[in-house]
Amino acid sequence: MTAATARRSRLRIDPRAVLLYLLLFIGAFAMLFPVLWMGMSTFKAEAEISQYPPSFLPKTFTMEPLIAAWTKIKFGRYFMNSLLVTGVATPLSVLTSAYLGFVWNKYDFRFKEPMFYVIIATMMIPGPMLLIPHYQVVLWANLLNTYASIIVPAVVTPYGIFLMRQFMHSVPNELLDAGRIDGASEPRLFVFVALPLVPSSLAALGIIQFLANWDNLLWPLVVLTNTAKYTLAVGLATFAAEYERNFAVQNAGAFIAVFPVVIAFLLFQRQIIRGIALTGLKG
Amino acid sequence: MALFERLRRPQATSPHRIRLAGQNAMIAGAIVLAAAYFLIWTVFPFIYTFIYSFFDWQPLRPTQEFLGLDNYAEALFQDQRFWLAMGNSFEFAFGNVVLGTVICLLVAVMINSVKRFQAFFRASYFMPTVTGMVAVALVWEFIYQPRFGILNTSIFATADFLNLPPPPEIGWLTRPQHAMNSLILFGFWKFLGVRMIILLAGLQNIPQTYYEAAQIDGAGARASFFRITLPLLMPALSFVVVVGVINSLQAFVPMYVMTSGGPLFSTTTVVLLLYEKTFQLFRFGYGAAISFILFAIIMLMTFVQLRFLRSSWDVGA
Numbered sequence: 213m214t215a216a217t218a219r220r221s222r223l224r225i226d227p228r229a230v231l232l233y234l235l236l237f238i239g240a241f242a243m244l245f246p247v248l249w250m251g252m253s254t255f256k257a258e259a260e261i262s263q264y265p266p267s268f269l270p271k272t273f274t275m276e277p278l279i280a281a282w283t284k285i286k287f288g289r290y291f292m293n294s295l296l297v298t299g300v301a302t303p304l305s306v307l308t309s310a311y312l313g314f315v316w317n318k319y320d321f322r323f324k325e326p327m328f329y330v331i332i333a334t335m336m337i338p339g340p341m342l343l344i345p346h347y348q349v350v351l352w353a354n355l356l357n358t359y360a361s362i363i364v365p366a367v368v369t370p371y372g373i374f375l376m377r378q379f380m381h382s383v384p385n386e387l388l389d390a391g392r393i394d395g396a397s398e399p400r401l402f403v404f405v406a407l408p409l410v411p412s413s414l415a416a417l418g419i420i421q422f423l424a425n426w427d428n429l430l431w432p433l434v435v436l437t438n439t440a441k442y443t444l445a446v447g448l449a450t451f452a453a454e455y456e457r458n459f460a461v462q463n464a465g466a467f468i469a470v471f472p473v474v475i476a477f478l479l480f481q482r483q484i485i486r487g488i489a490l491t492g493l494k495g
Numbered sequence: 496m497a498l499f500e501r502l503r504r505p506q507a508t509s510p511h512r513i514r515l516a517g518q519n520a521m522i523a524g525a526i527v528l529a530a531a532y533f534l535i536w537t538v539f540p541f542i543y544t545f546i547y548s549f550f551d552w553q554p555l556r557p558t559q560e561f562l563g564l565d566n567y568a569e570a571l572f573q574d575q576r577f578w579l580a581m582g583n584s585f586e587f588a589f590g591n592v593v594l595g596t597v598i599c600l601l602v603a604v605m606i607n608s609v610k611r612f613q614a615f616f617r618a619s620y621f622m623p624t625v626t627g628m629v630a631v632a633l634v635w636e637f638i639y640q641p642r643f644g645i646l647n648t649s650i651f652a653t654a655d656f657l658n659l660p661p662p663p664e665i666g667w668l669t670r671p672q673h674a675m676n677s678l679i680l681f682g683f684w685k686f687l688g689v690r691m692i693i694l695l696a697g698l699q700n701i702p703q704t705y706y707e708a709a710q711i712d713g714a715g716a717r718a719s720f721f722r723i724t725l726p727l728l729m730p731a732l733s734f735v736v737v738v739g740v741i742n743s744l745q746a747f748v749p750m751y752v753m754t755s756g757g758p759l760f761s762t763t764t765v766v767l768l769l770y771e772k773t774f775q776l777f778r779f780g781y782g783a784a785i786s787f788i789l790f791a792i793i794m795l796m797t798f799v800q801l802r803f804l805r806s807s808w809d810v811g812a
Contacts, residue, residue, distance in 0.1 A: 253637070327529070462633055
């Protein structure tokens with residue numbers, strides 16, 4: 213191949229590559245569109261939402277649906293409830309997962325493997341199946357309509373234990389032994405040696421648990437009847453089911469639920485995607 | 496602590512570890528925590544559900560009547576809605592998994608083959624995954640709305656622009672023949688990101704040298720795909736399929752939020768039926784029987800798929 217033909221082939225545009233990029237960009241637009249559309253509709257007045265022909269950008273910018281959703285329908289309250297429940301349950305579940313994962317990976321004890329198989333097997337049980345006895349347990353514990361009824365069951369997760377047990381492999385036993393020789397206690401080794409060595413696994417698990425808690429509908433729907441305790445997911449679902457439809461307010465409520473998570477995703481998308489790919493993820 | 500001392504294996508099995516009394520407390524704490532959680536929250540409820548699926552269990556009555564297999568018989572042989580719901584569940588799962596897996600594989604291969612904008616594509620295709628299910632289900636309901644939803648108005652506007660006669664309003668969620676397909680499309684959008692990321696990770700684990708060797712041997716793009724990519728992607732692909740079937744048979748939120756099981760029962764899935772029977776009609780025993788049938792079917796499906804796919808799929812790995 214002469215230098216001239218080589219240069220020509222470098223300049224030539226491959227039509228297949230163009231088609232590939234075109235398809236991918238159209239697909240990306242289709243994926244982003246519903247969320248963008250929700251964002252745009254949040255700042256449109258009720259009348260503009262249902263007008264024909266539709267407009268993408270709001271013609272007259274208004275905060276009214278957002279304010280109405282936040283105050284009148286108590287979405288502000290629901291948001292705070294969601295934040296409380298998710299904010300307490302998520303770090304606790306990451307901590308218990310790390311602790312149990314550490315013990316099951318680093319120590320030997322009798323019935324260690326059978327117990328682990330039982331934990332794994334519980335992941336196969338479909339969630340809705342245990343809804344009734346779970347309700348009964350909460351009823352007996354006198355915890356109906358409390359934040360605790362949502363937080364406590366989310367504190368231990370079999371998936372998290374399984375994940376952290378895998379990741380604790382990367383903590384060298386020699387390092388723990390060195391710590392032991394220096395006289396560090398076992399809990400100290402867990403907190404100050406093991407945990408600092410697996411920060412990305414902790415973060416990945418934290419993100420997965422955050423999304424699961426933030427998105428949880430079925431369980432809170434069953435145990436919460438007091439509207440003051442509603443989480444965003446429950447508030448949104450019941451608003452859509454019970455009230456005379458006001459799409460502008462409903463859309464603004466959805467915006468309140470989605471916006472903070474999307475912003476967090478945009479900030480940390482590289483780590484989140486790497487974490488998800490790392491874990492194989494459920495869901 | 497003596498109990499846990501006995502629970503520990505002889506030290507000989509792990510020669511590299513130094514035995515310290517502190518370990519016993521750590522192990523004891525972990526076992527107590529795990530036992531408390533799994534006994535109270537999983538094992539006990541599982542047995543409880545099983546026992547009460549043989550009773551006419553009503554939570555507000557002091558005594559429950561033993562029915563034997565009547566609840567199961569009612570679901571399997573009398574309640575026509577049960578089989579309709581089962582059919583709907585399978586329709587959703589089939590659409591979601593087949594459409595989802597094939598197109599997600601295509602998207603993953605496409606994204607894997609481009610040099611530029613890869614991070615952008617990955618992030619935008621993944622975006623729907625991080626949005627709350629209830630919230631985006633409502634957004635999609637709004638998009639599907641027949642009169643002023645953006646999907647139909649876009650169709651009207653296109654017809655207007657091309658000077659065609661105005662097309663009829665399509666009831667995406669209000670017509671029995673469209674509703675389930677609309678939900679499948681929504682599920683496809685919502686779950687594409689997760690599947691794509693797993694498949695992409697699988698693709699990137701395939702050593703580049705295999706493709707180079709195949710090229711030297713004269714293999715074309717199609718042969719490389721079917722002889723190298725697909726076989727080596729099988730673990731990731733079967734993970735996506737198996738988890739996809741398990742999760743879509745349990746789908747609840749899209750139906751609950753967008754259609755409430757309608758129109759004309761066309762989107763009532765087994766989980767929705769179970770929810771209605773239990774928490775609206777308070778027939779706990781019947782609900783328990785339905786949930787055991789669903790559990791048996793999911794276990795069976797998972798088992799058959801694992802055998803059929805003959806994969807190296809390892810629980811969640």
